[in-house]
Amino acid sequence: MSDDAKRVPCTSCGAGILIATADRNEGQCMKCKPSTDQSMPKSTQGENPIAGIFAGLFLIGLGAGLYYLFYLLESGGIGSIRLPGIIIIAYKLSGKWIVSGLVGILGVFLVYVNILDVLRRKK
Numbered sequence: 001m002s003d004d005a006k007r008v009p010c011t012s013c014g015a016g017i018l019i020a021t022a023d024r025n026e027g028q029c030m031k032c033k034p035s036t037d038q039s040m041p042k043s044t045q046g047e048n049p050i051a052g053i054f055a056g057l058f059l060i061g062l063g064a065g066l067y068y069l070f071y072l073l074e075s076g077g078i079g080s081i082r083l084p085g086i087i088i089i090a091y092k093l094s095g096k097w098i099v100s101g102l103v104g105i106l107g108v109f110l111v112y113v114n115i116l117d118v119l120r121r122k123k
């Protein structure tokens with residue numbers, strides 16, 4: 001029974017495992033041990049940072065487009081156009097600088113975060 005003395009319970013499922021195995025797997029049996037082979041960076045989550053950068057650029061363009069649209073609205077250039085109600089409400093509540101600025105800032109933020117992600121992956 002000297003074999004039992006060399007076994008410790010797995011920290012996850014409680015199964016008896018060899019101390020040598022526990023040492024290798026941070027106290028877990030072969031079944032429970034997190035596979036080190038697929039240790040992808042958790043932050044990426046399968047997202048494509050390049051797509052994120054383009055989405056950010058799109059938002060920046062959208063912000064500029066919204067500002068131009070509000071400018072046309074104010075000058076009476078496009079009185080007949082139908083805008084989504086949420087955009088009109090946001091515009092009436094806060095003004096064109098705030099609405100287009102927030103969209104643009106969101107875009108800049110998205111580009112910034114995803115460029116950082118690309119740089120991190122290159123390491």
Ligand SMILES: [Zn+2]
Pocket residue numbers: 010011012013014015028029030031032033
């Ligand atoms: Zn286990």
